[in-house]
Amino acid sequence: MTYLKEEPYFGMGPMAVGWHHDESLVRGSPVAVYNYSSSDPGTTSDKKACWRAGLKVAWDIDTPGLVLPLQPGDCYFMMDDLNMTHQHCVLVGEEPRFSSTHRVAEEGDSTLDYVFGRTEEALSNLLKDSTLSNASLNSTEISILKKTEEIHNEVEFEWLRQYWFQGRRYAKFTDWWCKPIEKLEEDWKEMELMVSEYYKLKKTPILPLQQTDRSSSKN
Secondary structure, three states, X not given: OOOOOEOOOOXXXXXXXXXEOOOOEOOOOOEEEEEEEOOOOOOOOOHHHOEEEEEEEOOXXXXXXXXXXXXXXXXXXXXXXXXXXEEEEEEOOOOOEEEEEEOXXXXXXXXXXXXXXXXXXHHOOEEOOOOOOOOEEOOOOHHHHHHHHHHHHHHHHHHHHHHHHHXXXXXXXXXXXXXXXXXXXXXXXXXXXXXXXXXXXXXXXOOOHHHHHHHHHHO
């Protein structure tokens, strides 16, 4: 598989998944990974031919890393704070592989209820009709506009881009995420409209107060 990136620090070989932590998990919770490849247990003599997990100290390329061979049916666990103090990667083997990762997710800012609550907060500042042809901002207060743009960016970079980068390939197995993502895209477009409305207001010329007073006095 010449198109795969080589592990860059320890010469471990091509990687299916690069060095990373698992994110948005309950602190100190375990991570379990089940591994299965199509070869029978004990038939692979060359360790480079089997799938492997790499492990290294986080953000450290001086301390040597470890390589753990994975045989069909193996399951490995990252206990306590290992997922935070170390990074792991997956190194490619020659056989087709299935894996299943099991985590305890942190629900605080990683749920649909959370993100839809955020978009509802942002869109409460948008006055609109059913066609969005006469949209306007309820308030142009800087703190409100700043909060709206923070939510706008969060929806785009933490949800929509993540889905289109890696989530849509699962749509052929389940369409569960399709409707929520469509709703988030609609909300994102309305927040884009809010940005546009703000810039329209910024381009509207406003006469200085003294000039306005002079114009009034001439009349």
